[in-house]
Amino acid sequence: MCLPMKKRQSKIDPVTGGSDIRPPVLWDSLMKKQAFENFIYGVFLLLGLITVGCVLLITVYLIISGIPAIREIGLFKFLFGKTWASTAKTPQFGILPFILTSIYGTAGAIALGVPIGFLTAVYLAKAAPPKVKAVVSAAVSVLAGIPSVVYGLVGMLVLVPGIRSIFHVPDGASLLAAIVVLAVMILPSIVNVSITALEAVPQEYEDASLALGATPTETYFRVSVPAARSGIAAAVVLGVGRAIGEAMAVMMVSGNVANMPSLFQSVRFLTTAVASEMSYSSGLQRQALFSIALVLYLFILLINAALNFFLKRSKEA
Amino acid sequence: MSDIITVKDLCLWYGSAQALKDININIPEHAITALIGPSGCGKSTFLKTLNRMNDLIPGVKITGEVRYAGQDIFAPGVDVNMLRKDIGMVFQKPNPFPMSVYDNIAYGPRTHGIKGKAKLDDIVERSLRDAAIWDEIKDRLKKNALGLSGGQQQRLCIARALAVEPQVLLMDEPTSALDPISTGKIEELASALKEKYTIVIVTHNMQQAVRISDQTAFFLLGELVEYGDTETIFSVPVDKRTEDYITGRFG
Amino acid sequence: MQPGISKKRRAYILLMRILMWLSVALTAGLVLFLVTYVMAKGLPEISWNLLTTKPSYLSGNIGILPDILNTVYIIIAALIFVIPLGAGAAVYLNEYARNKKLVAVIEYAAETLSGIPSIIYGLVGMLFFCSFLDMQTSLLAGALTLVIMNLPTVLRTTQESLKTVPQSYREGAFGLGAGKWRVIRTVVLPGCVDGIITGCILSVGRILGESAALLFTAGFAHAVHGFFEGLNSAGATLTVALYVYAKEQGEFGVAFAIAAILMVLTLLIQLAAMLVGRYFKKRRDL
Incomplete structure (x- = not known):
């Protein structure tokens, strides 16, 4: 191959474009090569588009399978009905208990997990000696790796009995148990994303604050944290997404009864509503489960959009 | 004129490398003292020693004595935060916080416990006026400070430093990132500020040293080679190395 | 100079420091508690019989061999698909794509995928x-579901390491007259092996811990099969088995044994990810 680079890459028609005379055999192989490169390009393009395809697939399937039940039940009755009795003689499909449980549960997990995760992140990103930082960061990533069923198992055997005896309630499997488990489970996301945001704060801001006579601790909380606020907001939103989407651990500790949410009562989340009835459901009940998944999916899309917004802003800052 | 800062036999090491060697210097109040010398000569390190910003760097060892208003700044009882309140600093690169102009100025006073809107409003206006930027940005106090031009940002940083009512202002090449017009404004400002404050300024620009400073100290390889009246230093330097530097033979 | 900072400031600083320490202690303590509790409860329950037999209602025997095999099968099957798909998409984004809008769409899709809950x-x-x-309900269906789930992970890690392949390598190879595909095959892909391996390790970790996505795709069966036969039949992975033993059968001993195994594997995976990261970083810095 002794042809100059430029010719091969340019889009000049290979037959008429060049003026030099080439041996036809070489030319033929060049054309084949171009076709081959085009083919490879096509393959990679296809691979690149697969993620988009998957999102479309999921969206389309959820919409197609989720709409019929909503139509039959009625959107308002479905979303705001307070009773879920899918296997009763005259079944009722109101998912307000699930929606509210998911919202309360997530809010509780955030209220509990965010302060702890946030303060841990500030300490690790700014104040911790390197060794402490290495050890605790490793511990946090272990936390992130533990399977949700293990959280569920420990929750079932430690947390649920604990809540029962501390608060003297008949059954510890409750919203509170779910909140505690979720708070622990979202901790790693909050810590890690916040650390990334805090470490990106330019040293100059902190220097300026120290030079004004602020102490290091004051500087972290009054300059570094506000400067990293978009990133920290992203951490919180990520935590919301994790909490609202968790199914198995919650199923194991929340008692799984379709009550309106209350701290010490057994409850059912959007996720667990789908998971707990899917294996034996049929007909309208099954379709209603798909509708629940669609509602959950819409929540997630909303959260993703918020996450993207904050991540973008944090990158710009 | 009395000396506000006196330095005796100051040595400083970064790990095993000695960055400052037996520095002895007295800095008079209500004057501008310029620190000049080639890059890496220790002038910035020296400046940062005066408000103990070097404490932040791991592995730094300091011997000798620095007295501010008669008080040894390395004495165990000294609160470094109070020292930095008295000895303010302006950095090479303008570094306003990513907050509003108002919050930038109010940050220092708030940190030191000043509350009340009227009081803060007053401090903000006074500081911005002292930094000669009030007229330019009085309508944009609630806007994010990062939206200002580089020169405005630097004057904002000066105003922010003034807001905690320091006695001394350390300036670490405050104009090196600015255009000539902004540089001129900062120089004018520095000259005006010496009525109320003592200024120590590190500069790469010898014209700048001549234009604004009363004393000049020439640093080389961690040593203070020569120190005296700016006029004397630049007209009849005693040391050969000073002469070589100011005549541009190295640098 | 004033002697020191005010009492109020001192109190604020002390308060914030205490809160930070408490949070860190709580986080670290939680991890310590979870690991030791699960190990203490689970390790004594692990026996040779448990690891090498299958459960039988007739003899009352409980064994998790099928679940172990299912987990291994599903990991292998998922990786076989996810590596080329994820790495290929990353190569497209980093090497081929010129249209910025398309890149943004693909990246947004990947982000969306990584935010979708496993139950969905x-x-x-x-x-x-x-x-x-x-x-039908089969390991293969489960594995393919997990492929979609882990696609963004492999995509992202590969993309990150592609960005570290110096542009000069590509230019050098093009300068020698190599075609695009040849450059990618010989220069770009070898340069991003670390990203692919990291992506695989992370994916294995996620697959190992996944349960909600497998309940209705891979099922609950506990039969011992070979690899290909296994892929076509239903089967519970370790996590699904843990769930079933704990929640539906009340066999907490077995559940803890599985939990301990999962915990050890999780720790090993963390360690592997860390070591691989360090190894490749060292090699790159050389």
């Missing part, structure tokens, strides 16, 4: 793979 993957996997493609 399970549901769509059930509808698409099990029903529409008629795979």
Whole structure:
């Protein structure tokens, strides 16, 4: 191959474009090569588009399978009905208990997990000696790796009995148990994303604050944290997404009864509503489960959009 | 004129490398003292020693004595935060916080416990006026400070430093990132500020040293080679190395 | 100079420091508690019999061999698909794509995928793979569901390491007259092996811990099969088995044994990810 680079890459028609005379055999192989490169390009393009395809697939399937039940039940009755009795003689499909449980549960997990995760992140990103930082960061990533069923198992055997005896309630499997488990489970996301945001704060801001006579601790909380606020907001939103989407651990500790949410009562989340009835459901009940998944999916899309917004802003800052 | 800062036999090491060697210097109040010398000569390190910003760097060892208003700044009882309140600093690169102009100025006073809107409003206006930027940005106090031009940002940083009512202002090449017009404004400002404050300024620009400073100290390889009246230093330097530097033979 | 900072400031600083320490202690303590509790409860329950037999209602025997095999099968099957798909998409984004809008769309899609809860993957996997493609409830259907789930992970890690392949390598190879594909095959792909391996390790960790997405796609069966036969039949992975033993059968001993195994594997995976990261970083810095 002794042809100059430029010719091969340019889009000049290979037959008429060049003026030099080439041996036809070489030319033929060049054309084949171009076709081959085009083919490879096509393959990679296809691979690149697969993620988009998957999102479309999921969206389309959820919409197609989720709409019929909503139509039959009625959107308002479905979303705001307070009773879920899918296997009763005259079944009722109101998912307000699930929606509210998911919202309360997530809010509780955030209220509990965010302060702890946030303060841990500030300490690790700014104040911790390197060794402490290495050890605790490793511990946090272990936390992130533990399977949700293990959280569920420990929750079932430690947390649920604990809540029962501390608060003297008949059954510890409750919203509170779910909140505690979720708070622990979202901790790693909050810590890690916040650390990334805090470490990106330019040293100059902190220097300026120290030079004004602020102490290091004051500087972290009054300059570094506000400067990293978009990133920290992203951490919180990520935590919301994790909490609202968790199914198995919650199923194991929340008692799984379709009550309106209350701290010490057994409850059912959007996720667990789908998971707990899917294996034996049929007909309208099954379709209603798909509708629940669609509602959950819409929540997630909303959260993703918020996450993207904050991540973008944090990158710009 | 009395000396506000006196330095005796100051040595400083970064790990095993000695960055400052037996520095002895007295800095008079209500004057501008310029620190000049080639890059890496220790002038910035020296400046940062005066408000103990070097404490932040791991592995730094300091011997000798620095007295501010008669008080040894390395004495165990000294609160470094109070020292930095008295000895303010302006950095090479303008570094306003990513907050509003108002919050930038109010940050220092708030940190030191000043509350009340009227009081803060007053401090903000006074500081911005002292930094000669009030007229330019009085309508944009609630806007994010990062939206200002580089020169405005630097004057904002000066105003922010003034807001905690320091006695001394350390300036670490405050104009090196600015255009000539902004540089001129900062120089004018520095000259005006010496009525109320003592200024120590590190500069790469010898014209700048001549234009604004009363004393000049020439640093080389961690040593203070020569120190005296700016006029004397630049007209009849005693040391050969000073002469070589100011005549541009190295640098 | 004033002697020191005010009492109020001192109190604020002390308070914030105490809160930070408490949070860190709580976080670290939680991890310590979880690991030791699960190990203490689970390790004594692990026996040779448990690891090498299958459960039988007739003899009352409980064994998790099928679940171990299922987990291994599903990991292998998922990786076989996810590596080329994820790495290929990353190569497209980094090496081929010129259209910025398309890149943004693909990246947004990947971000969306990584935010979707596993229960939704399970549901769509059930509808698409099990029903529409008629795979029934099978390990293969489960594995393919997990492929979609882990696609963004492999995509992202590969993309990150592609960005570290110096542009000069590509230019050098092009300068020698190599075609695009040849440059990618010989210069770009070898340069991003670390990203692919990191992506695989992370994916293995996620697959190992996944349960909600497998409930309705891979099922609950506990039969011992070979690899290909296994892929076509239903089967519970370790996590699903843990769930079933704990929640539906009340066999907490077995559940803890599985939990301990999962915990050890999780720790090993963390360690592997860390070591691989360090190894490749060292090699790159040389």
